[in-house]
Amino acid sequence: MSRFLKTGVVVLMAATIAVLLGACSSMPSVAELEALPMPQPSHQQLERVLSGRGLVDDTxxxxLPxxxxxxLSEPMREFLERYVSRRAGDGTKLRQLLQAIFHKGVLGLEYDPFKTYxxxxTFLNQEGNCLSFTLMFVAMARALSIDVYINEVDVPPIWEMQDRDTFVFYKHVxxxxxxxxxxxxxxxxNLEDYDVNYRQRRISDRLATAQYYNNRGVQFFYQDEFPEAFRHLRKAIELEPDVSYLWGSLGSLYRRAGLLREAEIAYLQAxxxxHRDFVALxxxxxxxxxLGEPDKAGQFHRLAKSFRETNxxxxYNQAKEAFDAGDPEAALALVKDAIRRxxxxxRFxxxxxxxxxxLGNMKQARSSLKYAAKVALDESVSGRYRHKLDKLVAASGS
Incomplete structure (x- = not known):
């Protein structure tokens, strides 16, 4: 079986500026959220942030794109005709399609987490991130009458260790x-970003398209091309106006442009x-x-710190950092706290x-590996843990 296939009941996009938290995350209580100064944006305020005022010359x-x-381009259709037998069964067509996509002598698609096409x-450039690949693959598979849909995966949050107040949420598709x-x-x-343990769900083509525009907007955002960033983020919201993290992306654009009141409105709408959009919080x-409003800022910062310390x-990320720094005792205490939660x-x-x-605790090492194998839903991951456990047992002679 190709390494790009995984049997499952299914249920990056590479990075987006915001997303949802996993069920295991410690979220603010209803009382804590209600205590925050979060007025609902008015219709006029929302119209203002959706106009692009201050970001574009003429609103x-x-x-919009x-x-x-x-x-499907004509070269893509020719590619399918050449490398995939339409008379074959779906399993054979799938295998032939993936072999052609990834074989270096054919298309040879390369993974680039920063390219959204x-x-x-994606076919033309022979590169792209997870969203780019998924859009291309789904389009090709459907042209072959293969039943396929887009799956969104909640990847656990990642903290940037250079800035302990910064945490990055990714959506993977x-x-x-x-x-x-x-x-x-x-x-x-990119199977390294996927785990069957993660929360995941089927999403519509419309939402996937909105994510495409969101990603493109973020790319322009980091290039300080504010008019293009606005056009793409505005298009994403037009497609899916009730998705909170799209408003969060628009808020981040306004914030980067120094338009703080507009950023506030967009975050409040998110x-x-x-209320689970912790990035907006x-x-x-x-x-x-x-804005020089320390009382409001303090409320939000305290909530962010509480979330961070209990997540x-x-x-887990602290434990890895401590272990890499040569402090296994501190690392053990931290990872035990992660497991308790x-x-x-x-992975914990x-x-x-x-x-x-x-630390030389062989009995505890075996016990932890055994439990890792037990809770890993992916059989290949569980199998790797069992293999490591067998080697550890053999080495310790017990």
Whole structure:
């Protein structure tokens, strides 16, 4: 079986500026959220941030992009005709398609987490991130009459250790192919970002298209091309106006441009749509700091700190940092705290096993590896842990 296929019941986009938290994260209580100064934006305020005032020269002349992100180019159709037998079964067509996409002598698609393209441009450039690949693959698979849909995966939050107040949430997407007899296969460009343990769900083509425009907007955002960033982020919101993190991206654009009141409105709208959008909460604290409103800023910052300190993935990242710094005792205490908060993450138990092994605690190392294998839903991951456990048992003679 190709390494790009995973059997599963399925259920980056590479990085986006914001997203949802996993079920294991410690979220603010209703009382804490209600205590925050979060007025609902008025219709007039929302119209102002959606106009692009301050970001574009003429708000009345803004033309939003209108790309068919799933469109097949003529070279793509020729590619399918040449490398995939339409008379074959879906399983064979899927295998032939993936071999042609990834074989160095054919298309040879390369992974680049920072490149978001349409299906046609991904094929043309022979590179792209997870969203780019998924758009291209889904378009090609559907042209072959393969039953396929887009799957969104909640990847655990990552803290940037250079800035302990900064945490990055990613959304990862891949494709799920439904074959005969109820069998499903996950097709993923970057399996390192995927785990069957993660929360995941089927999403519509419309939402995937909005994510495309969001990613493109973020790319322009980091290049300080504010008019283009606005056009793309505005298009994303036009497609999916009730998705909180799209408003969060727009808020971050306004904040980067120094338009803090507009940023505030966009973040407040994100929070109106989802109180679970913790990135918007954190960013609002920074906006109020910049606006010179310390009381409001303090409320948001305290909530962000509480979330950070009680989140198991933050403790896990701290444990890895301590271990790499040569302090296994501190690392062990931190990873134990992560496990106490969330026992079903196999990575936590695997790290505990590694630390115990370094400290010479062979019995505890074996126990942690055994539990890691137990909670890993992916059989290949579980198998790797069992293999490590067998080697550890053999080496310790017990």
């Amino acid at each position: 009345d002349a803004v033309i 209108a790309e068919d992100v799933f469109a 349409t299906a046609g441009d 891949n494709a799920v192919v439904n074959l005969k007899r109820g069998e499903s296969k996950v097709v993923d460009l 929070l109106r749509l989802s 954190s960013n609002l604290g920074r906006v109020y700091t910049q 198991p993935y933050y403790r 969330y026992r079903k993450e196999h 138990h695997h790290l505990a096993a590694v630390i115990h092994y370094r």
